[in-house]
Amino acid sequence: MSETISSVAVMAKRRITQETFDAVVRENIEEFDMEGNEALVEAIEQFESQCVDLSNIVKEVPKVSLEENTQDQTHEVLQALESLKSAVASSSASVPEDLRVFTEQCSLDFARRYLAAQNDAYPTILTCCQRAGEEKEALSVALVALSALTDGQPDLLDVEGREFLIRALTAHQSDPALTCQCIRIIRHFCLKHENNRQAFVKAGALALLTGSVTRHTEHPEVVREACLTLRVMTFDDDVRVPFGQAHEHAKMIVLEQNGLKVITEAAKAHPENTAVLSELCATLSRLAVRNEFCQDIVELGGLKFMIKLLADSLDCQELVKQVLNALKAIAGNDDVKDAIVNTGGAELIVIAMNRHMANAQVCEQGCAALCMLALRKPTNCTVIMESGGALATLQAMKNHPADVNVQRQSCMLLRNLVAHTRDFTQPILEMGAEALISQALAAHRDCGDVGQAALRDLGCHVELRELWTGKKGSLSH
CATH class of the missing domain: 1.25.10.10 (Leucine-rich Repeat Variant)
Structure with a gap:
């Protein structure tokens, strides 16, 4: 019995390539005379019956390429990527539009993002970001594409990408939109990736994040994104690493960046924004890692703010949950x-x-x-x-x-x-x-x-x- 369970567990982790999946779909169409959708459903059922994990597979019939004089079939995300690569290679004016089309494809699901990454999308998008320079509109379009691509794929980050993001966040810290975009990408790279977290912390990310909250207190999206990313820095969610620096990062945010005061002050600027307040409470709960920190939160007005928030927002389920979590944390x-x-x-x-x-x-x-x-x-x-x-x-x-x-x-x-x-x-x-x-x-x-x-x-x-x-x-x- 135990051997059977073990073999099933191993089978459940089996993966296939996109090429293998597409080949079976084509075979169903060509050899068994099936319609496209029927061939697709048959392929999905066939692999799932073999306990194959299809979470990284684009489950659609490949489209015929739009390029002239070719009947090659490929997925739309790869068509968008190839068009973008050609535009980048020739420095074409169509790069921004190609980036937008690519972003739309990556935003559809993880499988498309994964397939794009397997075909060297990351260095292409990073090149677009670097070439944008001081052109804010071009940089914004490229950052949005990079954010879409990296969602759920923290392993894509390299030293060049990390250094670029730190430079960009530093250079454009007065621009709330670009700040928010850079922070969101950093969060994508740090979620479930301890080495990336530590590398960003060493590069000065904590100061940039808390500075963004203070500088853009009136911009709810920046405050929320920065606090969420600070919270991610205190996670211990990378199963590949036996011991992380979650506790140390929390202490650094509090002791070196005055994080408790930064967050409690930000809360005062958004008394009606439940999404921001929920995130601020969640972040405070991650920072209450020492006895004196809990007391500091009270002295900074954090407890008074939480009690009032709970009393005023009893009908808001998500906010109630986060306030309760924060109260539990400081009650240590x-x-x-x-x-x-x-x-x-x-x-x-x-x-x-x-x-x-x-x-x-x-x-x-x-x-x-x-x-x-x-x-x-x-x-x-x-x-x-x-x-x-x-x-x-x-x-x-x-x-x-x-x-x-x-x-x-x-x-x-x-x-x-x-x-x-x-x-x-x-x-x-x-x-x-x-x-x-x-x-x-x-x-x-x-x-x-x-x-x-x-x-x-x-x-x-x-x-x-x-x-x-x-x-x-x-x-x-």
């Missing part, structure tokens, strides 16, 4: 826990959970935030209980039985509520906690430790499984 500081509760944060979190009970992510973040507030804080536990926090948590468990994150966070919160305040044990049990925790244990292996701890602290019977008894053998020779 014990003094900040009290500050959140003293400003009515616990009650607002419960209201937000009840308002968006159908959304698993809001429930998860709400439980996680309350869990942090309750940790080692009996007084806060009382406020949470009186606000209906335990009842909202158990309702979240009922509503989202298949979501392991909701179940785990709920179990942890219930345990924290009774760990130092035994008076809450009976009320929580009367709400049906034991059955719901037991269901979570049965459904999710990842709930094992927290679920058993919650049952134990609630005074319920817990079946502990002995992993090793020390019998059957000895450690000594």
